[in-house]
Amino acid sequence: MNVLIIEDEARSARELQAVITAVNPAVKIIGVLESVEQSLNWLASNPQPDLIFSDIQLADGLSFEIYESVRITCPIIFCTAFDEYLMNAFDTNAISYLLKPINEAKVQKAFLKLNTLLGTVKKEESDFRIERLLASLKKNYKTTLLVSHREKIIPVQVKDIAYVCLDTTLIRMGTFQNQQYFMTSSMDELEKMLDPELFFRANRQFLINRNAIGNVEKFFTRKLAVKLTVETPERILVSKTKAPEFLHWLEGL
Structure with a gap:
């Protein structure tokens, strides 16, 4: 899976890369972009990735400007410190909205949703998620x-x-x-x-x-x-x- 990261803070970008690869070692990070302008240029000259992890507040504007200008065909997982953009995020291809600090549990849940949507959950990537699912199914809720x-x-x-x-x-x-x-x-x-x-x-x-x-x-x-x-x-x-x-x-x- 090819993943693109849009994040203007170098430290946050490094930490996010580490979390993503820890959760899903099969991921290939194909780019880390820092601004709206850089992202627009990259998307204009490269094939779209399989998944985008995107901050919202970038140095030169909001990342929503990217998604309003380019027809994005892949899912987007937003990673931000602000919750006020949640409603706006789901006007895009967003499948998850993760509030910083980002950790493995949050990214794991986002990948679970992605794989469920795609119907391509691989066993070697989903042992932990399957255990969580089975545990929830065992609860005896009233019918x-x-x-x-x-x-x-x-x-x-x-x-x-x-x-x-x-x-x-x-x-x-x-x-x-x-x-x-x-x-x-x-x-x-x-x-x-x-x-x-x-x-x-x-x-x-x-x-x-x-x-x-x-x-x-x-x-x-x-x-x-x-x-x-x-x-x-x-x-x-x-x-x-x-x-x-x-x-x-x-x-x-």
Whole structure:
């Protein structure tokens, strides 16, 4: 795999090269570029790489200028110290957004996503990732929750639950069919019961189903407002500190 690095800090570039080759020894670093101008010139005169690791703030501008000027056909993994560009990054070919400092665990996860997308995971490169996947599969998450409704006990399929929220002192469950149920379990208990691949703890009040999300909007002070496809008792907000984690989860990272 041919990898291009776009990074204007020499030390960061060296450290990134070391991490990439440690995680995936089959990688060949074909270039380290320091600026928007240098990157545009390189891409104009060389075949595109298989993968780009890219900083965002470069000495002569933002790397988004590169991707707006050149039609990039390969995936991009952004490596930056700033989280405010996360939404902009996914207007490009980004598959991951890694916050500095970059370490092997972060790069390993990015390569796992890349290989999953490409469907070309090689055994010798994925022993660690397969172990993590198998470990997650062994967790016993609930597929059905029992709720009391009008003196009856009703089984509700977890996949049918659009959201769970804290309503004063009770836990309200809303389904895709607009049914409402109340439970006595705590939000923390329910969070442990539900598969984190399907449900995200948006804030203290809400657990939301990935399949119920209609859209996400930028909100005041870099928060995110999440709109579900069903009505909710109140607006669902994700804090600016949790926003990167939420967007990573939403895209399937």
